[in-house]
Amino acid sequence: MEQQFNVLVSDDISEKGIELLEQEPGIHVDVKTKLTREELYAIIANYDGLVTRSMTTVDQELLDHTSGRLRVVGRAGVGLDNVDVEAASKKGIVVLNTPTGNTLAATEHTMAMLLAACRMIPKAHNTLVGGKWDRKSFMGFELYKRKLGVIGLGRIGSQVARRARGFEMDVYAYDPYILKDKAEALGVKLLGSLDELLRTVDVITLHTPRTPETLGMIGKRELELLPDGAIVVNVARGGLINEKDLHDALKSGKLRAAAVDVFDKEPATDNILLGLDNVIVTPHLGANTDASQINVAVMVAQQVINVLKDRDYEGAVNIPSVLTKLADDFRVYFELAEKMGKVLGSMIGEAIEECSIVYRGSLFDREFGPRSFDVPLNLMPFSVAALKGILEPKMQEGVSYISAPYIMRERGVAIEEKKISQSRDYLSSVEIIVKTENSTRSIVGTVFENAMARVIRLDEYDVDFNPEAPMLIFKNQDRNGLIGEVATLLGEAGINISHFALNRHPRGETALGVVNTGVAVSAELLTRLNRVPGIMNAWVIRSR
Ligand SMILES: NC(=O)c1ccc[n+]([C@@H]2O[C@H](COP(=O)([O-])OP(=O)(O)OC[C@H]3O[C@@H](n4cnc5c(N)ncnc54)[C@H](O)[C@@H]3O)[C@@H](O)[C@H]2O)c1
Ligand SMILES: O=C(O)CC[C@@H](O)C(=O)O
Numbered sequence: 001m002e003q004q005f006n007v008l009v010s011d012d013i014s015e016k017g018i019e020l021l022e023q024e025p026g027i028h029v030d031v032k033t034k035l036t037r038e039e040l041y042a043i044i045a046n047y048d049g050l051v052t053r054s055m056t057t058v059d060q061e062l063l064d065h066t067s068g069r070l071r072v073v074g075r076a077g078v079g080l081d082n083v084d085v086e087a088a089s090k091k092g093i094v095v096l097n098t099p100t101g102n103t104l105a106a107t108e109h110t111m112a113m114l115l116a117a118c119r120m121i122p123k124a125h126n127t128l129v130g131g132k133w134d135r136k137s138f139m140g141f142e143l144y145k146r147k148l149g150v151i152g153l154g155r156i157g158s159q160v161a162r163r164a165r166g167f168e169m170d171v172y173a174y175d176p177y178i179l180k181d182k183a184e185a186l187g188v189k190l191l192g193s194l195d196e197l198l199r200t201v202d203v204i205t206l207h208t209p210r211t212p213e214t215l216g217m218i219g220k221r222e223l224e225l226l227p228d229g230a231i232v233v234n235v236a237r238g239g240l241i242n243e244k245d246l247h248d249a250l251k252s253g254k255l256r257a258a259a260v261d262v263f264d265k266e267p268a269t270d271n272i273l274l275g276l277d278n279v280i281v282t283p284h285l286g287a288n289t290d291a292s293q294i295n296v297a298v299m300v301a302q303q304v305i306n307v308l309k310d311r312d313y314e315g316a317v318n319i320p321s322v323l324t325k326l327a328d329d330f331r332v333y334f335e336l337a338e339k340m341g342k343v344l345g346s347m348i349g350e351a352i353e354e355c356s357i358v359y360r361g362s363l364f365d366r367e368f369g370p371r372s373f374d375v376p377l378n379l380m381p382f383s384v385a386a387l388k389g390i391l392e393p394k395m396q397e398g399v400s401y402i403s404a405p406y407i408m409r410e411r412g413v414a415i416e417e418k419k420i421s422q423s424r425d426y427l428s429s430v431e432i433i434v435k436t437e438n439s440t441r442s443i444v445g446t447v448f449e450n451a452m453a454r455v456i457r458l459d460e461y462d463v464d465f466n467p468e469a470p471m472l473i474f475k476n477q478d479r480n481g482l483i484g485e486v487a488t489l490l491g492e493a494g495i496n497i498s499h500f501a502l503n504r505h506p507r508g509e510t511a512l513g514v515v516n517t518g519v520a521v522s523a524e525l526l527t528r529l530n531r532v533p534g535i536m537n538a539w540v541i542r543s544r
Contacts (some may be wrong), residue, residue, distance in 0.1 A: 002026045005308045006046055010035060011053035013076045014290075017297025021051075024305050041065040049304045051076065058083040063091055072307040074300040077102060077287060080317060089318040094307050096315040098299040099403070100155065105292030107159035109285060110205055110235045113259035117231055117280050118143060120257070141231065141256060143167045149201030151217075152208030152236065153178050153188065160205055161188045172201055175208075177394050179351045179412050198225035203233070209395055210237035212520070212542055220245040229256040235286045238263040247272045250279055261286050317400035326381065329363070329447065336453040337382040337430055339467040340443045341389020343458070344434050346541045347441060347473065348390075354435040355390065355408065356416040357383045361428025364419050379405055383417055386432050393542065429456070461512035465501040467541075470520040474529065474538035478504055478511045482534045489532070490517065493525050510536065 007021055009031045021029045032043075033055075040056070045067040051074045052058065058073050063084070073088055075097040088095045116122060119140040127134050148164045150157045153175040161171045171188045174197040183190035191197045194217065198204065204226070208214045218232070219242040226232075232255060234241055243264055249255045250273075259280040263271050266284055273279050287296070299315065306313040326334055337357075359380070379387075387404040399407060408415055423429055429446040444457040445467070455467045465471075472490070476482055483502065490497060499516040521529070521540045529538045 004028060005048040006030070007049035007051060007304060007308075008032060008044070008047040009051045010040065010056040011051075011076075012055075013051060013053060013300070014293045014297035016294045017051070017076065017301035020298055020301040021305065024309075027305060027308065037062075045069055048072070048308055049074065051300055051304060052082065053077055054079060054082050056082065058088065060084055060087045063087050063093070066091070066093075072096065072304050074304040076293075076296040076300040085318055094313070095317050096300060096303045096307070096313065097317055098296045098303075098315055101296035101299045102287035102289075102292040103155045103159060105289040106156045106235055106286040107163065108289070109261060109282070110156070110160050110207075110233060111163050113235060113261060113280060113282065114143075114203065114205065114231070114233050117141075117233065117257040117259040120278075120280075122280055123277070141229075143169050143203075145170065146203060147172060147201040149174065149197045149204040150188065151175070151194070151197065151204060151206045152214075153183060153186070153190070154207060156236075157205075157207035158182075158186055160207065161186050169203075172197055176350050177352070177411070179353070181412060194222065195225055198222055201230070202227060203231040205233040206236045206240050208236060208240065210239050211394060212523075212540075213394065215239050216242050218242065218246075220248070223249040223254060226255070228254060230254075231256055232258040234259075235261040238266065238268075243272055247276065250276050314402055315400070316402050329451065330381075332447045332451050332453050333382050333430060334385045336445045336447060336467070337432070338385035338389040339453075339469070340430070340432055340445050340455060341386040342392055342469065343389075343455070343467055343471075343473070343541055344432060344441050344443055345390035345393040347539045348434060348436060348439075350436045350438065351411070352390070352408075352413050352434055352436055354414045354416070354433075355387065356418065356431075356433040357386055358418045358420065358431040358433070359428075360420045360431070361423035361426070362421050363428040365421060379415070380417060382430060383415070386430075387415070390432075390434065426456070455514075458512060458514070460505060461503050462506075463501050463503040463512055463514055465514040466499065466516065468516060469541045469543040470517050471541040472513075472515040472517050472521050472526075472529070472538060473541060474513050475536045476511055476513065477534040477536065478509055479534045482532065483513065485532050486513070486515075486529060486535075489525065489528055490515065490521075493522070495519060495521065 003026060005027050007027055007029050009018060012033055018029060018031060021027050044065045048069055049072045053076050070093055072094045073083060078097055078099045080097055083095055085095050120138050124138045146169055148169045148171045150161050150173040153173040164171050165187050173183055173188045173190050174194050180190050217240055223245055246258055250258055257278045260273060261282045262284055303313045303315050384401050384405060387408055388399055388401050391399045391404050391407060426446040429444055431442060431444045433442040441459055443455060445455045447453050455465050495517050497515055498518055502511055502513045504511045520542045526538060526540055
């Protein structure tokens with residue numbers, strides 16, 4: 001008899017997704033939305049799959065009520081703010097999302113918001129509905145030949161750029177992680193810095209994920225760089241623009257208008273922007289179209305079925321099945337490769353052109369091919385972990401073990417794997433080498449006999465550390481007293497150093513320091529550290 005699987009749909013998703021689940025033999029579906037936490041705790045142990053949108057919080061507490069039966073959580077949409085992916089991974093639960101399913105909906109909403117802001121359509125509508133025939137107050141802003149600045153030229157940013165070209169706008173972009181060729185193919189001019197973009201364009205539209213780097217990326221200083229009368233659009237994520245600074249720039253007339261779909265805190269019913277005349281707001285409607293809701297529901301339903309029926313699936317953000325198939329010593333390498341990738345990804349500030357992963361030692365001689373591990377692009381599982389680690393600091397929610405190789409390929413990054421049976425200094429090691437237009441960075445790690453994973457070299461520095469984020473890494477001119485100054489600044493900020501490693505460059509003059517900081521160094525402290533005389537560069541490696 002065919003095995004039966006129970007799936008709970010706990011948020012409103014399109015009927016089409018539910019039908020797909022219902023039609024699948026061996027799957028029983030319950031749709032129970034708006035459950036209280038207690039109601040959810042009481043029934044979750046009966047289910048093999050859970051399908052959510054953003055209303056169900058899948059946290060440790062809920063997972064503790066699953067009694068080991070739950071195998072997959074599917075999120076219809078992109079954001080995983082409501083899912084504790086790490087806790088799910090630890091329980092071997094696959095977490096899926098559908099980042100491509102609502103790209104066009106968010107793109108079209110961006111265009112709608114931009115046009116509505118240019119012509120103040122909501123206000124004009126309200127005036128007429130209120131009985132006033134006022135044409136004088138609504139002088140519009142024409143897009144033809146105006147300059148659009150796209151911040152983040154990924155899936156949605158690229159589609160917005162295409163449509164803006166249809167309006168015959170001159171399109172510019174700032175995205176340090178894509179190659180010029182991609183922008184050129186879209187007819188977009190890629191600029192080297194955010195400041196340059198802001199000084200160049202008349203309108204900006206944001207399409208980056210929310211990461212520590214993009215959080216607050218547009219504030220008072222950045223808004224000042226825009227020409228007077230500029231327009232700002234945000235259909236990406238709350239927090240990318242400082243709301244108070246945006247409010248002030250709208251109020252002072254520095255900005256002509258803003259169109260905002262996403263907010264620091266949602267629901268945003270008492271947001272500071274709501275009282276302004278020249279702002280257009282929508283309650284996070286970017287993905288709200290029939291087509292996109294059908295897309296994400298069908299995609300998530302199909303993926304959930306695939307996981308439960310042991311078929312191939314694409315959208316997993318974690319990959320517990322690979323982890324559980326790897327023997328213990330390889331699992332340590334898998335985790336090490338991801339952490340090493342994260343170190344390099346946090347230190348690289350421009351588009352990657354090549355990425356090589358070199359495996360040394362007979363340990364890696366065996367076959368790790370696709371038949372055993374279902375790994376995309378036939379890569380070794382450790383390479384996938386490394387690629388995810390490299391991308392994560394700049395992407396977060398959009399990157400998974402499955403998507404990382406495809407994202408790299410889409411960005412034109414050449415990926416190479418090499419196995420060298422002999423390893424000179426250690427029994428085995430993994431090296432990741434990343435090339436960009438202006439630099440090459442590399443990191444080498446090994447696992448000692450007691451399963452202790454260590455980095456043993458970073459760039460040209462032989463430095464031994466546990467790559468456990470949060471960390472601070474810095475390069476400095478080798479001078480007396482500098483380490484003391486760094487330690488004092490960290491101490492003053494209440495940071496308790498748990499490990500400190502330092503080594504000189506083989507040719508002297510410079511050194512590299514690695515500090516395990518326990519908590520992430522703030523942006524402000526990083527600026528102060530970068531100002532210490534002799535510090536050439538400092539980077540923060542965050543845990544999430
Ligand atoms: N409003 C909505 O309902 C809605 C719907 C879908 C997606 N979104 C949001 O839209 C955003 C974009 O989604 P996407 O699918 O295009 O993502 P994507 O991952 O395809 O593209 C994001 C791009 O941002 C770039 N980027 C990262 N850090 C950057 C930085 N510091 N400066 C400039 N560029 C940077 C990346 O290189 C990438 O090219 C995400 O935040 C997503 O959550 C919102
Ligand atoms: O409407 C939703 O579910 C959220 C839309 C979007 O921000 C997402 O995270 O996919």
